[in-house]
Amino acid sequence: MRGKEIILNGVDKTYQTRTGNVQALSKVSLTIERSSFVSIVGPSGCGKSTLMNLIAGLDTPSEGTIMMNGEKVTGPTSGNAVVFQKDLLQEWRTILGNVLLPMEIHNITWLHRSGNKTNRARALELLASVGLKGFEDKYPNELSGGMRQRAAICRALIQEPKLLLMDEPFGALDALTREQMMYDLLKIAAEFGFTVLFITHSIEEAVFLSDRVLVMSERPGAIVKDIEIDLEKPRGIRTRSNPKFAQYVQNVREIFKNEGILSEV
Numbered sequence: 556m557r558g559k560e561i562i563l564n565g566v567d568k569t570y571q572t573r574t575g576n577v578q579a580l581s582k583v584s585l586t587i588e589r590s591s592f593v594s595i596v597g598p599s600g601c602g603k604s605t606l607m608n609l610i611a612g613l614d615t616p617s618e619g620t621i622m623m624n625g626e627k628v629t630g631p632t633s634g635n636a637v638v639f640q641k642d643l644l645q646e647w648r649t650i651l652g653n654v655l656l657p658m659e660i661h662n663i664t665w666l667h668r669s670g671n672k673t674n675r676a677r678a679l680e681l682l683a684s685v686g687l688k689g690f691e692d693k694y695p696n697e698l699s700g701g702m703r704q705r706a707a708i709c710r711a712l713i714q715e716p717k718l719l720l721m722d723e724p725f726g727a728l729d730a731l732t733r734e735q736m737m738y739d740l741l742k743i744a745a746e747f748g749f750t751v752l753f754i755t756h757s758i759e760e761a762v763f764l765s766d767r768v769l770v771m772s773e774r775p776g777a778i779v780k781d782i783e784i785d786l787e788k789p790r791g792i793r794t795r796s797n798p799k800f801a802q803y804v805q806n807v808r809e810i811f812k813n814e815g816i817l818s819e820v
């Protein structure tokens with residue numbers, strides 16, 4: 556298996572602020588299996604990004620431990636790549652230059668697993684695989700939001716991550732582009748076999764993409780439900796009209812209703 560295994564045990568996070576303590580997470584324990592696709596869905600401010608930052612090693616828990624492939628996470632670890640809602644492309648670099656940036660920063664000049672390719676050849680191949688062939692020499696401001704985000708995903712993938720952390724990566728995209736990005740992401744994840752931790756506000760997106768959906772309560776965020784999504788793969792346009800898909804979505808809505816996060820008039 557190529558992905559990372561993640562184990563959280565009793566993770567709490569409290570931020571000390573000028574106006575007092577803010578408890579963002581409460582007793583989060585969970586295991587994410589290697590090469591699985593796990594989504595976290597929860598209301599705004601419930602601690603989703605906090606959880607992701609802790610797993611990425613960008614911050615430390617106040618209580619509890621996070622283990623990755625059997626080792627305690629104490630800082631950023633190699634083999635992780637992160638994609639945020641904002642693509643964070645460097646405007647003064649071409650699209651190809653942006654995709655190559657992490658390789659330059661980390662001075663990586665490996666020949667890629669996928670067939671002894673140079674960084675440049677691999678970047679061009681990745682860009683082509685997400686429909687950006689011919690845009691390599693353009694600058695980010697010459698691309699649409701969806702194209703930019705696809706370039707940002709290539710920038711993550713060129714690092715051949717074992718864990719891809721995605722914090723509302725499609726949040727800023729129009730509905731059709733967003734849907735296409737989901738199909739593309741599933742294809743790439745199946746091909747590479749990395750573990751994906753995906754944060755979203757969208758129940759449909761979480762159910763469609765995931766092997767498991769973790770539902771979080773309001774702050775301090777806790778996992779109130781861990782749902783295995785047993786929908787056939789590969790998933791695609793037809794999955795959306797599968798009654799089982801609708802039932803999973805409905806189940807998650809009911810959980811939010813019971814938690815007082817969604818209400819009907």
Ligand SMILES: Nc1ncnc2c1ncn2[C@@H]1O[C@H](COP(=O)(O)OP(=O)(O)OP(=O)(O)O)[C@@H](O)[C@H]1O
Binds near residue numbers: 578
């Ligand atoms: N660095 C920080 N310092 C102090 N408080 C913080 C910090 N980061 C987050 N918080 C607080 O912790 C809580 C959880 O924030 P977080 O960003 O993790 O939520 P979220 O679920 O990702 O929200 P959203 O869905 O709106 O992006 C919020 O109340 C937020 O104000």
